[in-house]
Amino acid sequence: MSVIAIAVASESGVPIFSRKRGNNDNIQFSTIASLHGINMFTKCHNLSLINTQVENGTILWKEFCKSVTLIGIATGGLEYDLELLLSCIHDAMVFFIGKKDLENLKNIDQIKRDLRQCYPIIDYLLETLDPNTVPRSTIVLDSIQSMLCPQAQQLQQVLDNYAQTVTGRWACLSIHGHLVATSSDFYELDVREARLLLLLAAAQDGVPLRDSLVYLPQMSPNVAFRAVTCKLLADVYVLVICGVTPPLSQIDEIVLQCWESYAHIIKEAKLIHPRNFPLSITFDPVFIGIMVVNINKRRCVFSRHLHGSNQKSRGMSGVHRIDILRTFYVTTARDLAPEFKLERDDREVIDGAVSEMYWCSEYHKCHAQRSGNLLCCALYAPTVPNHTMRLLTNQILQDLSTNKDIFW
Amino acid sequence: MNSFKTKMNYESPCDSDNDWTNSSEDSKYSDSESSVPDWDSDIGEDGELVYVKIKSITKPVDESKAPLLENCEAFKLRSDFKRSSTRRSTKGRIFKVLKARKVTNKLNGNEKKKDVEDNNKFVIIQVSKNMIFSSEKNCQIEKLFGISVETHADGKTLIVADFLPESKAIYTPKVKTGFYLHKINGIEVTSFNINNVLQRVIEDVDNPKLTFQVVTEGYNLDIEKLLTSKSTPENSLTQILKDAMCSVLYICCNDVEYQSNDDKGVLYCFPRPFNQNFLYNTRGAYLTLNHLAPKSLGTSEPTVSTVLHKNQLINITYASHYSDLLLVAIPSGAIDVFAAKRVINDIVRVLEFLYGSLKTCFTKPNNVDKLDGLFSRFFVTLLFGSLGENKNKSPSEVHGSSYFEELLAAQAVSLPLEVKIQIDDAITELEAADYREWIDDVENFQRLYTVIGSCLYYSGHVLSSHLEDEDLKEVYAYLRLNGILKLSTEKEIEKLVIWKEVFINEHRKQSKNDVSENRIPDGRWFILIVGKGHFILATLMEAGGCTEDAVGVTPPSPFYVEECESCLELLFEVGLNKYLPSxxxxxxxxxxxxxxxxxxxxxxxxxxxxxxxxxxxxxxxxxxxxxxxxxxxxxxxxxxxxxxxxxxxxxxxxxxxxxxxxxxxxxxxxxxxxxxxxxxxxxxxxxxxxxxxxxxxxxxxxxxxxxxxxxxxxxxxxxxxxxxxxxxxxxxxxxxxxxxxxxxxxxxxxxxxxxxxxxxxxxxxxxxxxxxxxxxxxxxxxxxxxxxxxxxxxxxxxxxxxxxxxxxxxxxxxxxxxxxxxxxxxxxxxxxxxxxxxxxxxxxxxxxxxxxxxxxxxxxxxxxxxxxxxxxxxxxxxxxxxxxxxxxxxxxxxxxx
Structure with missing residues (x-):
């Protein structure tokens, strides 16, 4: 049960960093050298190791920018995402030091030092593959964890206004690390860039206002932008990517101007939090957890508090529910969204168009269905018959796609 | 895959068709009254035997025309069996019915060569001299004929690689990519003389005439031939496997044991030569990984690595044996990861079954030729598993041998109780080995073998098994990987006898913890596989304990072979061969x-x-x-x-x-x-x-x-x-x-x-x-x-x-x-x-x-x-x-x- 990510300079073999999660020992220097050696050696023979499976896990080498090799080792059932994880880690590296520096690797010690700042983000990312913990901020790697609230539309206008005043384009509001509202242009950003922004806010825990230099791995890997994170209320952050001006002191004033009068809306939105769905959507009592993915916008919503606080959960802890849904999604239900497939996926592809999937286990049932852009994974009590399950999921999907309070 | 097939065909004309068609001469032999069994001359020095004879009529069309004749004749021959007549009384009735329906029909052996002759078919296309095709590469042959060619792996033959858009209409559908450009104006062309020939064409006034050699799917891989051959597989086959990136490597990592080994611990490598084998060249990587994973990474040993080599995805599977490592590489196109993981288990199973352990398998002296043959059969079965049936399908669809069902276990059929009883009865009688009826002097003859179990297959399905579970798995793996089941499904077998010494699972396990008092005797075990029609009967026999000890080279005993044959015969007599298809x-x-x-x-x-x-x-x-x-x-x-x-x-x-x-x-x-x-x-x-x-x-x-x-x-x-x-x-x-x-x-x-x-x-x-x-x-x-x-x-x-x-x-x-x-x-x-x-x-x-x-x-x-x-x-x-x-x-x- 562990996830290990190691970065090595491809040519020199200098280890850049190694991060791990789980119950294994630290990786020794000699092991890193051997792992790198394996990759170099096969490369010399015109052979590239694409994937190695071990019992219940995977070992992966991936070279980025022709300069950095990332080695990932994951066991424990969620290793399907290892390749995605490695490219997310690479993104995080680019995010902080830019692609140019990463390609040149001129002053490797300096780079190693610079990369320290992305450790917290990498650690967040590693959590997503560790089956023993439920990640704090990123549950699945291919979509952004969000909240659906009726206020989103209103907040968008505020965000647009705010972004304009700070000469930025892309702004978003996050509550408890969940994406709540975005500026109109926000979807120009790649999902991974957007997530890095959110993680940035999470990593800068508690700082009221801060700007940092960031490179957008997809959009501008070589020219840095300024990312300004500002804490509006407890657990509420507004993030914006903007140019060099205005200075931070001025932004402080702008934030106040823009957001002061909307504090009540934000507070209202904040109330949605553990449920993550607008109150106008009701769930049948047999639902014990749900995850909805908007495939186009790459956003997902998890909820395990579907029925208000008065109902006691039956036996299963809430955290465990999210864990089940996550595992179900990663190992199984993702097949419903072929859009999320990596470019070259060497995993066995299922022929045929899947439209629904389910699992039955001794303690729960999971069901996933897709309708258009929405993919819904629902967790049920084990006593619910399969056809009821199908009916209910279908209803919820329809509800979600027609409800006016939902604003992705 | 495609190019691969073409290559595979390439050798065939040179290797002479006769080699591959086989059986036409063989079939003339007669099962005469002589007491020497017809397989006698095929027994190897080590006493092992593989004897296969296929009915010459393999076409289903023919079968439907004259099935009765075929079967009746077979009956006649078999009824010469000295013992079979006394075994069952029911037989007479059926036999009469069959005789009554006997139809006279002449055998038609004309068609059997057709498939093979396809390979020598030629297509002649005349290209107008007036046409000049626009060639981007300014290549002479493209300009003149509108085709682009590439050189075959042998560096000589020219293969049609592509058609220019304008010329497509001229060539298709007669000529396809992958065909060989054989002659131009009657002159044989190779990559060496092509330029000269083209020069002549330009000078010539007449319209050039192109002869293409038709290349058909790989009929020539003949599992029968592979089964019986005792020598190393032919170079052409090795080349095919090499091109397909199939490979086997066995590495001994214990330096002390094999210090004298020149190949740094590599005990076996196929296909050879060593330095052309990609697996051999990169073995260090897998070896390191195999050590590293459990020791330093805290994971289990690797099971399969997917690598990209020469633009081909290859699955390399690992099987550890103490400090040794067996690696098997199979192209991912034919065998996916799911299948590869199971195939390696089956391969290990078969090797252990045949040799006792991986180590003895690869260290047994003078065993290399046999192993080459074994692995080439494995690969041929895996790669071309169902080529025969699916010849119309594109290669990507040919996944015959990696079907979900086939990979997991032997497929059984549920039969009506009556039929089941008949079958079990027949097998039980064989196993009981009650020979009093045939041997006058029972007291003085100690039996040679005890039958410890047998199982019966029909067209690749298990009809009945009296083997232990593990034995059944091993026997199934052996039959499947060697292509015997496939052979029995696709063709009608006239006679098949395979005799091999094996190491049964029980014995292998026992020797590890030598304590129990109910231990099985220290004897030797043999597998006897007998086939007829679509039936395959595999019997495990034990020598030792209450039987005579087998010493030295032990060839099959005609008596036991006949016993098994008559067991199958009995199934024929009760009409099971007719009943089962329906x-x-x-x-x-x-x-x-x-x-x-x-x-x-x-x-x-x-x-x-x-x-x-x-x-x-x-x-x-x-x-x-x-x-x-x-x-x-x-x-x-x-x-x-x-x-x-x-x-x-x-x-x-x-x-x-x-x-x-x-x-x-x-x-x-x-x-x-x-x-x-x-x-x-x-x-x-x-x-x-x-x-x-x-x-x-x-x-x-x-x-x-x-x-x-x-x-x-x-x-x-x-x-x-x-x-x-x-x-x-x-x-x-x-x-x-x-x-x-x-x-x-x-x-x-x-x-x-x-x-x-x-x-x-x-x-x-x-x-x-x-x-x-x-x-x-x-x-x-x-x-x-x-x-x-x-x-x-x-x-x-x-x-x-x-x-x-x-x-x-x-x-x-x-x-x-x-x-x-x-x-x-x-x-x-x-x-x-x-x-x-x-x-x-x-x-x-x-x-x-x-x-x-x-x-x-x-x-x-x-x-x-x-x-x-x-x-x-x-x-x-x-x-x-x-x-x-x-x-x-x-x-x-x-x-x-």
Missing amino acids: WFSSNSQPQVEVTPEYLTKHGRKLRDASSKLDVRSSSKVSKPHLDVKRRHNSTEQINTGSTSDNSINNYHSTSQHNLYAQWYNGPLKQYRHSSLDVSYSEDSGSIKSNSELSEDRIVGRRADREQKNRRDSSESDSDWDKQDSSRSSNIDMTDMRKALLDELNHVAVHKITAGEENVLFHFVHLESEKGILIAPVKNIEVQANNALYTYILKTFRSASKKIHDLLQHSIKFKQSDLPSNPLNKILVAVKEYGMLFEAPGEILSQCGISKKNCEPFYFWVVGRVFSEPEPRELYLCYHESVPQDLTEIAYLLSYLE
């Missing part, structure tokens, strides 16, 4: 729906319409038509009409026992000439629980009620399937021509799904511990001959792989005593996994359902694991219209066995 095509145990489109609304209309027309000439294997069936059923079941009319008639309507199917079923339709022992099938229906049968006879409202009760009492958590349905019934087709269909009369067709109509498309019931699975017969797809059904099966297989992988977590968890730590606690709890698929519109329209009037066609693929008492898995594929309860279906299936 049973296999009867689709009854349980029945699967092979025309899935009839389950849609529009399809129902189609069916009704077609049944009115009584389309005899339908190109599909038509289903029995509703009306036809009604007529046949009417006499007996007219009184059922009132209440349970619907269920029963509908149900019958989907049965496969139609009169016409035989005309379309190709090789399976021998039962027209049926001369069967009717007694077999008489109460075959009784396999199904008797109570249910008797209930079927109660008709009307009471039956209805009782059925309902029965269903209610079964524990189902779905209330949908509590509709009444008849699950089994006797088909009584009274006014059908009895003589034709006698053996199918009274066959109980079993439906295991809930609901009125049969919504079951396919199922696999796997008992991995036993190494046995039950599924519809292997050629069900061919029988169905239906695009939608083929699509469904394909989807089923690929989905089942995924489901199987996931369910393994649960099985492993239940089996191991380890703390659940290394396993994902969520995944181990999953016991059922289902996926709903939608059939694409194109496929539906191929089946006559146009897009506009069709509701979407959904079908489920569901897998479930049952962990008690030993893990069993059930995979089911059914139409979405009726929800099913897998527990219930597993229960019903267990009744069929």
